[in-house]
Amino acid sequence: MNAMMSLQGTPVSPGIVVGHAHLVARGMPDVPHYCVTPEHRLNEEERLKAALKESHDQLKEIYQNVNKQQTNPELFYILDAHRLILEDTMLRDGALGYVRKGYNAEWAVVRHLSNITAVFQKMDDSYLREKRSDIEQVGKRLLNNLLGHSEESVAGFPDPVILVAEEFTPSDTLQMKHESVLGFVAQRGGRTSHTAILAKSLGIPAVVGVDQATVKINQGDRLIVDGISGLLYINPDPETLKQLTEKKQRYSTFRQRLLDATIQPAITKDGQQILLKANIEQYSDAFRAKRLGAEGIGLYRTEHLYMNRSILPDEEELVRTFSQVIKSMKDLPVTIRTMDVGGEKQTKLFFKSHSNNGINPAMGMQGIRFCLREEQQVFLTQLRALLRIAAQGDVRILLPMISGVEELEEVLQLFAQAKDDLKKDGLEFNSNVPIGVMVEVPAAAICAEQLAAKVDFLSVGTNDLIQFTLAVDRLDESVAYLYESGHPAVLRLISMTLNGGSAKGIPVSVCGEMAGDPRFAALFLGMGIDELSMSPGCLPLVRRTTRSLDFKQLKEMAKAAINRDTTKEVIGLLEQTLRTACDDEYIFH
Ligand code: PEP
Ligand code: MG
Numbered sequence: 354m355n356a357m358m359s360l361q362g363t364p365v366s367p368g369i370v371v372g373h374a375h376l377v378a379r380g381m382p383d384v385p386h387y388c389v390t391p392e393h394r395l396n397e398e399e400r401l402k403a404a405l406k407e408s409h410d411q412l413k414e415i416y417q418n419v420n421k422q423q424t425n426p427e428l429f430y431i432l433d434a435h436r437l438i439l440e441d442t443m444l445r446d447g448a449l450g451y452v453r454k455g456y457n458a459e460w461a462v463v464r465h466l467s468n469i470t471a472v473f474q475k476m477d478d479s480y481l482r483e484k485r486s487d488i489e490q491v492g493k494r495l496l497n498n499l500l501g502h503s504e505e506s507v508a509g510f511p512d513p514v515i516l517v518a519e520e521f522t523p524s525d526t527l528q529m530k531h532e533s534v535l536g537f538v539a540q541r542g543g544r545t546s547h548t549a550i551l552a553k554s555l556g557i558p559a560v561v562g563v564d565q566a567t568v569k570i571n572q573g574d575r576l577i578v579d580g581i582s583g584l585l586y587i588n589p590d591p592e593t594l595k596q597l598t599e600k601k602q603r604y605s606t607f608r609q610r611l612l613d614a615t616i617q618p619a620i621t622k623d624g625q626q627i628l629l630k631a632n633i634e635q636y637s638d639a640f641r642a643k644r645l646g647a648e649g650i651g652l653y654r655t656e657h658l659y660m661n662r663s664i665l666p667d668e669e670e671l672v673r674t675f676s677q678v679i680k681s682m683k684d685l686p687v688t689i690r691t692m693d694v695g696g697e698k699q700t701k702l703f704f705k706s707h708s709n710n711g712i713n714p715a716m717g718m719q720g721i722r723f724c725l726r727e728e729q730q731v732f733l734t735q736l737r738a739l740l741r742i743a744a745q746g747d748v749r750i751l752l753p754m755i756s757g758v759e760e761l762e763e764v765l766q767l768f769a770q771a772k773d774d775l776k777k778d779g780l781e782f783n784s785n786v787p788i789g790v791m792v793e794v795p796a797a798a799i800c801a802e803q804l805a806a807k808v809d810f811l812s813v814g815t816n817d818l819i820q821f822t823l824a825v826d827r828l829d830e831s832v833a834y835l836y837e838s839g840h841p842a843v844l845r846l847i848s849m850t851l852n853g854g855s856a857k858g859i860p861v862s863v864c865g866e867m868a869g870d871p872r873f874a875a876l877f878l879g880m881g882i883d884e885l886s887m888s889p890g891c892l893p894l895v896r897r898t899t900r901s902l903d904f905k906q907l908k909e910m911a912k913a914a915i916n917r918d919t920t921k922e923v924i925g926l927l928e929q930t931l932r933t934a935c936d937d938e939y940i941f942h
Contacts, residue, residue, distance in 0.1 A: 357590045362563035363543060364583035366552035368608075369601035370536040371594070374574045374587075375514035376567060377525070381489075382496050384459035389452070398449060401458040404498040409439050411494065431487070438491045443469065459499050466492040486541065490522045515576045519567055521548045536578040538585055540566040552580075553890070560585050607937060611893035615646035619896045621878070625904035628884035629892055630688075632864060636674060639681040642889040646896060649686040651812070651886020652751065652864040653678060655735070656692055665731060671738035679746040686747040688789070688812070688886070691735055693753035695719020715826055720754025725763055736771040743783035750786055751812055756794040758803050765807065793817035793865070798846035801853025811854045812886070815865025815873075819843050838867050839923040844876075844915050851881060862886060871898040872927040878904065879911030901935045 389397045416432055438444055447468065451461030470485050497503070515536040518525075537559035539548045552559030558580030570576065570587055577586040577597045581604065586593055620626040630651030631642030642650065658666050658674060666674070679687055695718055724732035739750050755761050768788070775782045790797065790804050793814030797804060805811060815838065820827040822842050825835045837843075847863070854861035862884040867873040869891030875898060877885060887895065910930050917923045 356588070357593060358569060358587045360563050360566065360569065360585045360587070362538070362560035362566070362583050362585060364559075364580045365543075365546070365549035365561050366537075366555075366557060366559040367580045367604070368536075368556070368558035369577065369579050369581065369597055369604060370515060370558050371575070371577050371589075371598070371601075372513060372515045372535040374517050374538075374570050374572060374576050376570065376572050377516055377518035377521070381463070381493055382500055382502060384463055384496055384500065385457060386460045387457050388455045389457050391455070394453060394455065397452050397458050400499065401448060401452055401461065404458070404495055405439060405445060407498045408491070408494045409436065411498075412436050412439070434487055435491050435494075438488055439495075444488070444491070459496055462492060462495055462499070486520060486546070490520075515578055517566055517570050517576075520546065520561075521551065536576075536580070537561075538563055538566050538570070538576070538578060540564070610937075611897050614897050614900065615644070615893055617646075617896065617900065619899040621899060621902050621904040621907070623904050625878065627874075627878050627882070627899060628862075629896055629899075630686075630862075630884060630886040631889045631892065632886050633678070633889070636677040636681060638889060639678050642892075643682060643685075645889045645892045647682075647685070647889060647892055649688070649747075650678065650682060651688050651862055651884060653687060653689045654693065655690060656694055659692060659694065668734050668738045668741075671735060672741050675738065675742040675748075676745060679742065679748065684747065686749060688749040688751050689739055689742075690751040690753055690791070691721075691724065691732065691739070693720050695723045715820060721752055721760060721764060722754065725760070725767075729767070733767060733771055733774075736768060737775055737780075737782075740768070740771055740775060740782040740784075740786060741780060743786035744781045748783070748786060749789060749810065751789045751791055753791045753814070754794060754817070755790045755792075755804065756796045757800060758807070761790060761804060761807055791864075792846075792850045793821070795822050795846055798850045798853075801850040802856045803853075805853045805857035805859050808859065810859050811850055811861045813847055813850055813861065813863045813865065815843070815847075815863060815867040818846060818865065819867075822846060837920040838870070838873060839914075839920045839927070841915070841917055841920070841923060844923065847877075848880060848915055855881075860884070869895060871895050872924065872931055874899065875902055875907055875931060876911055876914055876927055878902070879907030879909075880915075881908075881911075897937070898931060898935055902931075903934070906930065906934075 412432060412435055444465070447465040448458075448461045451464050452458055456464060466489065469488055513533050513535045515538060516534055517538040518540070520539045520541040521537065534557060536557055537548050537552050539546065539559070539561040540563055542548050542561040546561055548559055548561050558578050560578055560580060560583050563585055566585070575588050577589050577594070579585070579597065579600070586597065589597065618626055619629045628648050629646070630649040631638070631645070631647035632652040632654070633639055633642055633650055634654045634657050639650065658671065675689060678689075695714065718727060739748070742748055743750070752761070752764055755764075765788075772782065772784055787809035789810035789812055790808050791812050791814045792798050792801060792804075793816070795818065798813075798818065801811060816827060819825070819836060819838060819840070823835060823837065823840060825832045827836060851861050860883040863877050863882055864886040866887075868877065868885040869887030871894055874885055874895045878899065885895065907930070910926060914923050914926050917926065
């Protein structure tokens with residue numbers, strides 16, 4: 354047997370598995386390059402058009418054959434995006450253009466693909482990098498059809514395997530028999546890759562971005578995938594196998610203990626309760642949130658409703674979609690945020706008027722500014738749908754990126770207009786739906802009391818609050834080391850927000866990523882925050898740590914933390930408190 358080797362990747366779905374590798378060939382096929390004489394070009398065009406149609410039909414068939422109930426809807430969106438790429442003139446006309454110049458069809462596709470992907474390659478945005486990979490995957494399907502190759506099926510294996518590929522396509526993931534997959538290893542991709550989305554939703558351990566995985570791993574090699582540390586072991590020696598088997602055992606005991614606690618309230622040992630809600634992006638997330646014990650949805654991001662669409666959703670579609678979320682949460686409260694587009698989210702949109710990213714996108718035409726200035730009609734449609742849906746359940750509306758009272762007043766005026774219009778149209782709506790402001794711009798934290806005077810609740814968005822307070826772009830890897838969640842300035846702004854809220858007697862919650870980190874969750878509890886909203890997967894751990902803590906002690910800790918000089922000191926204090934109270938090995942993972 355070959356000597357053991359270990360490779361580091363990005364862990365995207367936690368857990369540890371041991372199994373044998375099954376390599377999935379997914380490289381760009383080799384294609385012939387030749388020139389086509391003018392009299393044969395029409396024929397070549399027809400060949401390309403037929404392959405486009407065949408590719409389109411294949412995607413349609415995959416869509417029709419998958420079990421819609423059991424599949425993550427996000428994968429359907431990706432499949433739909435692939436279909437749109439095939440329909441889009443960008444791919445079709447570009448490749449046909451090369452055929453008309455005399456390139457054979459395969460060469461024309463490869464040539465045009467390299468033009469498109471070169472543009473995406475330059476973009477420093479993980480979402481856009483995924484878009485590039487979507488285009489490449491569609492290109493491979495098209496080439497395989499031109500060449501008459503069939504795609505290797507990953508539908509099922511006699512024994513469960515660890516799948517290894519350059520990357521996995523949405524059609525792989527939709528056709529896969531999940532029982533036969535123990536884990537995933539992908540050479541490419543990051544936290545937002547399709548492999549990551551799939552693995553997380555299935556709860557299968559996965560490591561992505563493993564350099565040279567498909568070269569260093571051979572078919573049938575024994576592998577250990579550590580989805581906690583991101584390490585991948587190829588042909589592990591007996592000692593490593595023993596250590597990792599023990600780690601796997603400890604991790605599953607830990608997970609089981611967390612899951613056993615999902616029905617218990619998040620209440621400290623001395624009786625202080627905090628509401629734990631979930632952040633969701635689409636309605637299917639609501640089921641998971643409910644399963645993991647969410648006491649409501651604290652942040653429903655609605656941007657995805659405007660992604661990969663050739664036409665924007667109308668009022669009826671919005672009402673239908675919101676109603677699905679409300680129904681799946683039964684009678685629990687659902688806070689829906691109006692579309693927060695622009696900044697790092699603008700490229701996900703279909704708005705033609707918003708093709709310009711701005712000089713500094715994070716500080717440009719985004720969030721509520723975009724709704725007020727660029728797409729007021731689209732915004733009004735969303736407000737009408739929200740007011741209508743609020744008549745059907747416990748709905749609250751949250752406004753993103755508010756930076757001052759005047760901006761808020763402008764939005765409130767639009768609410769009044771939407772209500773008038775709905776009244777005229779004779780449609781049922783809730784005139785008293787609670788409206789809240791996201792505190793994610795430092796100005797909003799500083800003016801929290803003035804904002805609190807005009808709304809029903811405040812919700813701190815720490816992801817952006819950190820970015821704007823510390824002047825650190827949340828997407829810029831080169832300054833990621835400065836993106837410090839526990840920075841004393843951030844804590845003081847959150848404390849100001851709390852003071853503003855309590856001066857006006859309204860609740861303050863936190864819905865940024867910090868809320869899902871047990872250390873900060875404990876701090877927020879000590880500061881007097883009313884509720885936390887987090888990714889569903891973080892709920893069990895935050896719940897468990899809360900139940901082993903003491904509120905009196907947390908209040909003392911919070912007072913001390915806010916007055917510390919450095920992030921390191923803050924984190925040190927929080928970790929020390931948590932370590933003393935909980936004995937879980939994986940508490941900080
Ligand atoms: C935030 O900024 O903290 C937040 C919750 O919003 P988003 O991550 O969607 O910008
Ligand atoms: Mg934000």
